[in-house]
Amino acid sequence: MVQFNDWCDFSDTPIGTHSVKVITSRPAEILTGISATAAVVPGHYAAEERVARALARLGKAEAAKMVTDLLPQTSQIRSGDLGEIYATEWINAHSGYRAPIKRLRWKDHRNMAMRGDDVIGMILDPDTQRLRFLKTESKSRISLRAQTLTEARVGLDKDGGIPSPHALSFIAARLLKLGELPLADAIDDALLKYGIPVDSVRHLLFTLSGNSPQALLLQSMRAYPGPITQWGVGLHVDGHAAFIGAVYEQVIADANRP
Numbered sequence: 001m002v003q004f005n006d007w008c009d010f011s012d013t014p015i016g017t018h019s020v021k022v023i024t025s026r027p028a029e030i031l032t033g034i035s036a037t038a039a040v041v042p043g044h045y046a047a048e049e050r051v052a053r054a055l056a057r058l059g060k061a062e063a064a065k066m067v068t069d070l071l072p073q074t075s076q077i078r079s080g081d082l083g084e085i086y087a088t089e090w091i092n093a094h095s096g097y098r099a100p101i102k103r104l105r106w107k108d109h110r111n112m113a114m115r116g117d118d119v120i121g122m123i124l125d126p127d128t129q130r131l132r133f134l135k136t137e138s139k140s141r142i143s144l145r146a147q148t149l150t151e152a153r154v155g156l157d158k159d160g161g162i163p164s165p166h167a168l169s170f171i172a173a174r175l176l177k178l179g180e181l182p183l184a185d186a187i188d189d190a191l192l193k194y195g196i197p198v199d200s201v202r203h204l205l206f207t208l209s210g211n212s213p214q215a216l217l218l219q220s221m222r223a224y225p226g227p228i229t230q231w232g233v234g235l236h237v238d239g240h241a242a243f244i245g246a247v248y249e250q251v252i253a254d255a256n257r258p
Contacts, residue, residue, distance in 0.1 A: 002040055002089040007033035008235070013218065018230040020217045023090075025237045034243065037082070038250035044085045044102045045070040064255040071248060078244050079208075083140030086235055087119050087206035095204070095231075097121030097134040100183060101174045118155075120163045120171060121204070124186060131190050135163050136204040142240045144209035149220045156203045161228050162196045204231045210240030 004010075007029035013020045025033055046067060072078045081104055091099045099121045121134030137152040158164065168187050175184040190196050205220065207213045213234025221232050237243045 001093050002036050002086065004090070004093070004235075006036060011214075013214075015218065015221045018221045018224070018232070020214065020221055020232040021234070022212070022214045022217070023233070023235045024212075025235075025243075027238065030237075030239075030243065033237070034246045034250055037085075037247045038254060040089060041071075041082075041085060041247065041251045042067050042255070044081075044088070044104045045107075046105060061256075067255045068252050071251065075241065075245065078248055079140040079142075079241075080138075082244055082247065083138040083206065083208040084118050086208055087136055087138040087204070087233075090206065090233060090235075091119060091121040091134060091136065091204070095121060095134060097123045097132075099136075100180065101171055101178075106170075106174070118206075119204075120167060122183075122187075124183075125200075130194055130200065131186050132200045132202070133163050133196065134202050134204050135161070136206060138206040138208070140208040140240075140244075142210045144207055144211055144213050144216055144234070146216055146219065148207075149205065149216055152205050152207075153220065153224070156205065157226070161198060161203070161226060162201050165191055198227055202229045202231065204233060207232075207234040208240070209234065209236060210238060212236050 004023055008023045008025050011022045011024075013022075072081055084104065088099045088102060091097050099119050103119065118138045119136040121136065122131050123134075124130070125132050135156060137155040139148050139152050141148055168191055172184045172187040172191075175181075175187070205217070207217070213232075213236060217232035217234050221230050224230050
């Protein structure tokens, strides 16, 4: 996991039932952030078992090529992918929910963005034995603007605010192939048997930006009129574009290291 604590500071502002959490990179630890991020990025594009098998069968150079061939080449797609990677990492480390698959492994093309809900976290309610969901939209921008959060809100409010059936079916199918049968069955139960009540859903609006997201996230949370509890989480990294470029350069260098 990306160890945010090693290179970032945290703040948390409650807004009624909602909250805004800002994660700010420390300039003195930015190289730590690049290294920590680069270490987890390959696993979001290819399963560790696949890389290990290629290494054992084909050798170091071929395994490195497999990894680098999966990485996006354009700065825009890298930016969007890294926003989704950070959202997934934050969910698994800090939210209490679990994002059970790494969606980028199933991209149509490395220079295309994924479609559908960005990330969906889930947790089995111990009282009801039914799933609770964290529907997530991630946005990555050099300079975050209110319009970007408006676009994210449209995505979160789609399908009545609950995760889309198509996205959940996609996750269930992937989990089935991975052998995670109980969780795949629980998703199918939610889709086909019980339904997904709004009170079993929480929203996460996750941003990665070169400017501070705090004021914009506070404004977005305060303006939300609906019944679903909202989390706004913003990762602020000065030199956003250079940082993302450095992360992917580090991934490539690590893959090709003798």
